[in-house]
Amino acid sequence: MNQSIIKALSLLDFFTEEKPELSLKEITDLVQLPKPTVYRLLTSLEYCGFLTKTKDSEYDKRYKLGLKLMELGQLVSDQLELRKIALPHMKRLANEINEVVHLVIVQHHEAVYIEKVESTHALRLFTRIGKRSPLYLGSGPKLLLAFLPEKKRVEIIDESNLYNFNQILLNKDQLKKEIEEIKTNGFAISYGEQDEGTIGVSYPIYNYHGEVIASLAVSGPSYRFEGEHLEVIKESTMKIAESISSEMGYRLISP
Template identity: 30%
Template sequence: MRTAEWNKSTSVLDRATLILEAFRLEDRSLGISELARRTELPKSTVSRLTAELLRLQYLERQGSAFRLGLTLFELGQMVVTPKELRRRAMGIMVDLRNATGQTVHCAVLDGSEVVYVEILRGRGTPPLPSRVGGRMPAHATALGKAMLAFSPPSVLDEALSKGLEQVTRRTLTDEATLRAELIEIAASGLAREENESAAGSSCVASPVMDSSGAVVAALSVTGAAGLLETDLVAPAVRTAALVLGRQMPRNSALIDG
């Protein structure tokens, strides 16, 4: 979810987006006061915009509160790239989960964040903050570091310009240390993290490259810190990412369907 710094903008679209992105996975509904608190917008502004979002069916009324509407679901089903990526990745992800017994993630990079496209939960994996459609700071995840390591320098520079948020006590927040780690990831094709995105978890990831050599996604295996033997599962993760990459056309072709 993007931060409420957008409330400095005069754009109606920006402010409406803040309202929609104020909803979290655990929320059944939110009232005007809570939406105003989360977005840092005046209640009068929230009230006016929620009325418009109701009219357009982006929101639905639930008593005196609001919940996300069916229009958002309908639009989400038409987003081509995540759907096509998920379709191509699913069989490979199932095989990877069966081989490792751990949770398998597929994600894409959006600026300084990863967006989870698909998650297959494994047995015994600790509770994780990841969810399909959810976001995490790229530098705090093995998935994000795998993609940043193989992205153009401008992509990394843009991500670093947003700052390195500390998600846990172990998250890398030093730019020089992160850059050095990304060089190692670029050499091996594998990224690791332990307790950096969530306490008690360990992860190994590899980038998925399309036929032009551009990064389009990443795959990872996540398990309990101290129990997941990343050196043992790393070859399977790397192989899965390479196999998926061979199935991916150039990114423009993927978008065109």
């Protein structure tokens, strides 16, 4: 572990409701490290937005918590609210179609699976909450990639070579074509992109700003996703995604 990062982040614990602002000397006394070391750590936290300097003179330097912590706290709060709202709907969907249901979000340049409801089938996919995936593999991640702001989407696709889980180089032009189809169709479907012999179907979840904040993903062995049953899965998943979006404050405005 990086001890400098641990030491720097531990300084944030000294800021409390009773003491929202601290001087360099106060922090140095509390942490019992050399003053130059503490100042270097504080400067790093200030640079990253975790602290804001409220006074800067030769004799007195004072700090308070920065807005970056508020931003991160809001992200955590939003994720907790999303999981709380989505879970009952996900359970209902799993009961209807008896396939594994995932809730997937974007974190930096990756997709993260933050909730899961299992099926009752003996043959199941091995997935877990906290799983990370490239945004270009699988129906859930790929749907999120499609609805990212164009600049970020282009950056992710063009920044480096893209490989599947078998380390085979992907065709970027084909990926861009799939992304446009997802945006046009309003859902994503994938065939064996994360696990051989599986199919994934995903629909977007919107917030009250009309932004896609997650994908509702259903997946299972391909032989269970065929013909009329696939259409039932798509219809049920779409309706549940719409229900979650509605509870998140999204309102579809008809033209």
